[in-house]
Amino acid sequence: MAAILPGTDAGARDAAAAHQDRLTKPQGSLGRLEELALFMAGWRADPHPRVDLAQALVFAGNHGVCAQGVNPFPQEVTAQMVANFRAGGAAINQLCRVAGARMEVIALDLDRPTADFTAGPAMTEEETLVALNRGAAAIDAAADVLVLGEMGIGNSTVAAALAAALFGGPAAEWVGPGTGAGAEGVRRKAEVVERGLARHPGRDPLRVLAALGGREQAAICGAILAARAARIPVLLDGFICTAAASVLHAVDSRLLDHCLAGHVSAEPGHRRLLERLGKRAVLELDLRLGEGTGAALALNILRAALECHNSMATFAGAGVSEG
Incomplete structure (x- = not known):
């Protein structure tokens, strides 16, 4: 599938790298910031990429x-948190404002939860396709970067089930406290995930x-694919968002080449999941809120990387000897 979608522009990336070498700093001294600037240059097909429009999407579903x-x-x-998002009262609203991202929350049939995956498939093929398409349709093709997040009570259990099904291992290796489950709650989640895996x-x-996921996970997949078609780099949030993206990785590992891991969360399965995907997180702040908060914070780092790349003086322009 990745073969029919746009890839990174090697010429733009090489031109950006040559520009980096002329900036007034020792080569490589800005570390990951330099890597992020080159990443953006390749995916935006522009040696001097900018983020004029950052789109943040939070998909919400019930399970x-x-x-x-x-x-x-x-x-x-x-539903209460969706209302809070729309009123501007959640953490993600504040972080998007600071990062200069335009945020939208998309509620996916909250009055109609998916089916219980311990009893049967969570979604039909048609329901899965509808959610995928809703995610894809939410993308603004004019965006320079996409921040992805989610909201859905119970979806850390769904994420653990997806991760275990796609990458193997016992459920206990993937489940965590989510929104605050204690030891008994985590044990229950692991048992429920094992039952779901046995059924599917x-x-x-x-x-x-379809069998184990939710509408917001399917919508995240649709959004990632639409962003790829439009050459829009993606900042993934935490465990739940990354587990959703892992479905595409399992289809073709190249489908996530335009995605950055915004952060590594405190949810124990997330670090393991990023290792499977070969993704290095931009930040590690012990977040476990979801909503896209870690991805929104990483947008600030991305903006800083591009400011250095585009606005620093060159050695020749500043009259500084290169040594």
């Missing part, structure tokens, strides 16, 4: 597996998404 008691908060909280043993990625 039938909550019937198994995996969530310390009631499902009503999903297949490894076909898109069937795994």
Whole structure:
């Protein structure tokens, strides 16, 4: 699938690298900032990329597996938090404002949760396709970067199930406290995930998404693919967002080449998941909120990288000897 989608522009990246070598600093001294600037240059096909429009999307969904008691908060909280997002009162609103990102929350049939994956597939193929398309349709093709986040009570259990199904290993290696589950709650989540895996043993990625995933996970996949088609780099958030993206990695590992891991969260499965994907996080701040908060924070680092790349003087321009 990746073969029919745009790839990184090697010429633009090489030109950006040559420009980096002329800036008034020892080569490589800005470390990861230099890497981020070259990443953006390649994907935006521009040796001097800028972020004029940063789009942040938060997809929200509800999950039938909550019937198994995996969530310390009631499902009503999903809709309540969507209202909070729209009123500008959540953490992600503040972080998007600071980072200069235009944020939108997209509620996906909150009054109609997915089915309980311990009893049957969470979604039909048609429901999965609808959610994928809604994610893709939310992309603004004029954006220079996309920040992705999610909201959905119970979706850390869904993320653990997806990760275990796609990469293997016992459920206990993938589950964590989520929104605050104690030891007994984590044990229950692991048991529920194991039951889901036993009921849906297949490894076909898109069937795994339908069987174990949720509408917000499918929408994230659709958004990532649409961003790739438009050459828009993506900042992934934490465990849940990354687990959703892992479905595409399982289809073709190249499908996530335009994605950066915004941060590594405190949810224990996230670091393991990033290792499987070969992604190095931009930040590590012990966040575990979701909503796209870690990805929004990483946008500030990305902007800083581009400011240095585009605005620093060259040795020749500043009259500084290169030694």
